[in-house]
Amino acid sequence: MTIAKLKYVSTTVLSKKYGVTSKQLFSELVKYGYITPDRKLTPEGLSAGAIYKEMIKDGKTIKYPAWPEDIDLNLTSDNQKYITATKLGKAFDLSAQKINFILSEIGWAKKGDFKKGWVATNQGLKVGAHQSEDPKSGIPFIRWPESLLKNMTLISTIEDLKGTTKQKEAYATSEAVEFRDKFPAKHRATDGHFTRSKSEMLIDNWLYMFEIVHAYERKLPIEEEVYSDFYIPTGKVYIEYWGYENDSKYL
Secondary structure, eight states, rough: EEEEOOOEEHHHHHHHTTTOOOOHHHHHHEEEEEEOOOOOOOOOHHTTOOEEEEEEEEEEEEEEEEEEOOOOOOOTTTSSOEHHHHHHHHHOOOOOHHHHHHHHHTEEEOOGGGGGGGGEHHHHHHOOEEEETTTTOOOEEEEEGGGGGGGGHHHHHHHHTTTOOOHHHHHHHHOHHHHHSSSSOOOOOSOOEEEEEEEHHHHHHHHHTTTTTEEEEEEEESSSSSSSEETTTTEEEEEOOOSSOOOOOTT
């Protein structure tokens, strides 16, 4: 049986995994007691698996700290714990692949270059995404704040996709009920969607004719109960039709 040899990387290489500069990571390592300001490993650093490696520079042998490439230091400046998509998905009984799809659907993540790995979007960064990179392959991945496990937008989207969404009609506002009563969905589009007006039906038919995947009356990825008339997953485009007496209640 062949035992894989553990690979060690420098602080500079490790910083790419955490999506920060080597200077920032060095400051964090000092702050959390893994190394001293003069770059010497502490007992905590050694316990975490760090070792000294040597390199020749200007004819002199220099020792420097090296870290297991798969080390998980959980370093953050705000004491927030970050987790991978695998751990995030596990909490919802979903695979990493499915949770990444959901995060992409919400608009927090997107595929990396050449469709490899995942990159946080601006919206993802706003909810605390931490961009990282595998030190060996260079493939990007994202670490998410553990607090995301309680994010209602994420929970609601997962419930929708699982088909476990709780009925909320009883809690709908009087304005929403009035709007739906005034404009019932009775116009059947070519793809089977029932729309609330002939104009919406024509929009739906046009999207279907040009083979554009779309959804009708899609909830926006926010905590409030707000819907858009059409949603195009490719490009994360929301389309709102303003033909109801210039009524914006359903925006």
